[in-house]
Amino acid sequence: MTQFVVETDDLVMAYPQQRGWRSLFKSLPKKVVLDRINTTINRGEIFGVAGPNGAGKTTLVKILSTLVIPFSGSARVLGLDVVEDSLAVRRRIGVVYGDERSFFWRLSGFENLLFYASLYGLSGKEARRRVSQLLELVGLQEHADLRMHHYSSGMKQRTAIARGLLSDPELLIMDEPTRTVDPLAAMELRALVKERVIDSRRTVILATNDMGEAEQLCDRVAFISHGKIQMVGNLEDLRGAFQxxxxxxxxxxxxxxxxxxxxxxxxxxxxxxxxxxxxxxxxxxxxxxxxxxxxxxxxxxxxxxxxxxxxxxQLSMDEIFAMAVERGRQTAAEEVLV
Ligand SMILES: Nc1ncnc2c1ncn2[C@@H]1O[C@H](COP(=O)(O)OP(=O)(O)O)[C@@H](O)[C@H]1O
Ligand SMILES: [Mg+2]
Missing domain, CATH: 3.30.70.260 (ACT domain)
Known part of the structure; x- marks a missing residue:
């Protein structure tokens, strides 16, 4: 078995250009949004995927969480192919999205998590115990019975993190978990992730456009812009790459x-x-x-x-970010014809 939790091989994603109804009948050039991504992620690592809006972060984490199928190339997660073995991958990972819209707002946090626990095959006492434990972990035990409709966006994100952890996954993928919350709630969420979500058994992928967040939480960061990994490394590596x-x-x-x-x-x-x-x-x-x-x-x-x-x-992370984006602009992907 491979030592890497994630391994991608020339991963490419391309979307059809939006050109109205004609695109239904004819192959049109596709826009490359991920251009030959080759990367590996080690066990226990907190791996950042950083880059500006539209860089391709969500596309990458969606491929890794088997929600979209790549155009070409391959990716293995926990040794399993994301296309061939998508169900097995899905069973072993947890996913947290930034814009949380998949909860039932009329149900409480507890009820929501109980529902998702049932999808993971947990039921009865075991499910209740697990849900209570996770609500406590994310600091929501006192609001467990409140309808989620009354939750603040920070509380919704905490619930999403709890849901991501229901199956105690070896790999947790988070896509801009602090995007929709105010700065104070974002700070609290980062502390929660740092102190309670990250543990040595778990690998975490964190997509973010906030350099401070990447700096605070990640062991290594891959900077993506214009669909390409511009550089990957720890903070010192990244600073050294430009300074x-x-x-x-x-x-x-x-x-x-x-x-x-x-x-x-x-x-x-x-x-x-x-x-x-x-x-x-x-x-x-x-x-x-x-x-x-x-x-x-x-x-x-x-x-x-x-x-x-x-x-x-020292170059700040924001300065490095700006340089990486500029480098990406200069080497932007071409369209591919299919
Ligand atoms: N379903 C889709 N159809 C067409 N284009 C898409 C689709 N999803 C994303 N894109 C495009 O792919 C690029 C990368 O998007 P995304 O992965 O969401 O970036 P990020 O998460 O870094 O902001 C953007 O240019 C976006 O417009
Ligand atoms: Mg995104």
Missing amino acids: LDEIHHVVVSGLQRSSFGFLRDLVSSIEVVALDTGQHQLELRTAPGGPAVPVVVRRIVEEGGDIWSCSRK
């Missing part, structure tokens, strides 16, 4: 703006900004790992300057 130079900010006093010329030979580039305090902030770009920063600091002091702070500037 060619190291950037340091140094705040200096006691030297004139015009006198920083002596630094030019030591760094790749230097920018000087005068601060209100009379100090200067230098932005230094240097080749990674070189001795430049200590050398620069010593030289400044030798020249009679005082150093107030020296800090390394």
Whole structure:
């Protein structure tokens, strides 16, 4: 058996272009929305699928949860083919969607979960025990008997997470679980996921367009834009992929703006900004790992300057995100003819 929980091989998804009734009779060019996705996800990993709206995140997680059939290529989940063995896959995964519309609003959270438990073959005492346990896990035990119609969107999402966990799945797939909720509820949901949903036995796939969320929750992130994985890795890998130079900010006093010329030979580039305090902030770009920063600091002091702070500037996840989207735009998929 394969060691990977998910393994995709040149996965392609293409949708027919919307061109009215004529498209019923004639093959039209299709729009490629996932372009040869090759990725693997390890057991126990929290794997982020990040990217802007329309990137193809939902399409990818729908293929992995067997809801749509890929155009070409293949995907295996828990060692099973998502097309050939779709029922077996479905039995072993849990899925949580961001826009939760599949509950019965006139029934309580408890009743809803009991209904879905029955679909998983749980019944009687066992089902009730499992549902109570999960409602407690997601912090809804006090609202268990309230009709879901009265639930806030955060509470609905909690119920959706509880439903995703009913079968105690080895793999839980969440598609933008915080999309429809307010920022405070989103924060609480992230804490819930981090503290209670993630455990070492479970692999989680989290699709999100919120970089902070990916940063907070995921071990590795695949950035998708324009249907392609632009890069995949942990946060350090992703930062490294774009940050060619190291950037340091140094705040200096006691030297004139015009006198920083002596630094030019030591760094790749230097920018000087005068601060209100009379100090200067230098932005230094240097080749990674070189001795430049200590050398620069010593030289400044030798020249009679005082150093107030020296800090390394890291690319933020939002900056990485913007760069990945730009890279995706430059290599966007072509239409395929069928
Ligand atoms: N059923 C569909 N028919 C045609 N196009 C679709 C369909 N579903 C999604 N798309 C298109 O596929 C692209 C990717 O969509 P999606 O996977 O929902 O992206 P994301 O979840 O990252 O926002 C979008 O351009 C979207 O318009
Ligand atoms: Mg989506």
